[in-house]
Amino acid sequence: MPVTPTHSLPGVTPDELADAFVAQRPRLRAIATRTLGSVWDADDVVQETWLRLQRTDASTIDNLEAWLTTVVSRACVDHLRRRGARPDAWADELPDETGAAEDLTTEGPEQTALRAEDVGLALDAVLDALGPLERLSFVLHDVFGLSFDDVAPVVERSPAAARQLASRARRKVRGADPEGDRSRRTEAVDVFLRAAREGDFGGLLQLLDPDVELRADDAVIASAAPHAGEGAPLLASSITGADAVARVFAGRAAGASVALVDGIPGAAYAPDGVARGVYAVRVEGGRITRIEVFAAPQVLADLDVVLG
Numbered sequence: 001m002p003v004t005p006t007h008s009l010p011g012v013t014p015d016e017l018a019d020a021f022v023a024q025r026p027r028l029r030a031i032a033t034r035t036l037g038s039v040w041d042a043d044d045v046v047q048e049t050w051l052r053l054q055r056t057d058a059s060t061i062d063n064l065e066a067w068l069t070t071v072v073s074r075a076c077v078d079h080l081r082r083r084g085a086r087p088d089a090w091a092d093e094l095p096d097e098t099g100a101a102e103d104l105t106t107e108g109p110e111q112t113a114l115r116a117e118d119v120g121l122a123l124d125a126v127l128d129a130l131g132p133l134e135r136l137s138f139v140l141h142d143v144f145g146l147s148f149d150d151v152a153p154v155v156e157r158s159p160a161a162a163r164q165l166a167s168r169a170r171r172k173v174r175g176a177d178p179e180g181d182r183s184r185r186t187e188a189v190d191v192f193l194r195a196a197r198e199g200d201f202g203g204l205l206q207l208l209d210p211d212v213e214l215r216a217d218d219a220v221i222a223s224a225a226p227h228a229g230e231g232a233p234l235l236a237s238s239i240t241g242a243d244a245v246a247r248v249f250a251g252r253a254a255g256a257s258v259a260l261v262d263g264i265p266g267a268a269y270a271p272d273g274v275a276r277g278v279y280a281v282r283v284e285g286g287r288i289t290r291i292e293v294f295a296a297p298q299v300l301a302d303l304d305v306v307l308g
Contacts, residue, residue, distance in 0.1 A: 142173075201247075258308040
């Protein structure tokens with residue numbers, strides 16, 4: 001999908017600019033989530049993009065969609081590098097023979113739509129094996145359909161180099177097992193919720209990575225606190241370590257059930273069939289390494305949550 005102008009910005013009012021950003025926000029968050037592998041971090045870079053837009057003279061922006069895509073993408077790369085992500089290992093801008101030939105631009109939107117969920121899960125499974133520019137080139141081209149001519153200025157490389165970066169990522173993604181990974185992750189989340197409900201502290205410790213991190217937004221903390229006596233988790237903005245996280249959930253989370261969050265197995269609290277709280281769960285090596293819990297309406301609105 002080529003990036004095309006969505007607004008003529010000279011003379012646009014602040015309210016119109018805000019509305020234009022809100023319309024683009026779900027797409028920006030999706031790009032960031034796929035690139036970063038974290039809903040929480042994606043929210044941070046989308047907010048950073050909004051602040052950057054507010055500080056920019058709108059009359060200098062000819063193509064808002066392209067501008068926002070570039071800003072959020074580069075913010076993702078900066079975030080990954082600060083996080084110590086695996087560096088991109090490549091020598092020059094000339095694509096290798098295999099990389100040049102292995103391009104998905106011949107696939108139509110129907111094929112892309114059919115494989116989108118598996119691609120997202122496979123990408124998440126190999127995320128740590130990809131460098132920041134590999135991740136971004138793959139996400140923008142293979143997941144969101146941008147041409148390499150559009151990807152090139154975003155990653156600050158030639159179209160040939162952008163093609164090579166995406167090709168390297170694609171080969172790693174194709175080596176993943178999305179169906180098996182989905183099954184393993186779903187089982188891990190299901191066992192975790194069962195152990196939490198049953199107050200099986202030892203079982204929780206077995207499922208949680210020793211360095212597991214739990215993060216919760218202000219909205220979910222505020223909504224859970226009044227219901228702690230009824231079994232709501234004892235959430236805080238940030239909790240680290242298996243013992244501490246197990247204490248948050250032991251004997252609690254009775255209202256949560258397994259759900260797909262942007263195609264990745266997680267959990268949701270949906271008492272009336274509508275997700276009121278979402279758990280984005282990262283599983284590595286059979287253990288839960290991160291849990292991100294959200295209830296902020298604007299975040300929930302941008303997430304694709306499929307209840308189990």
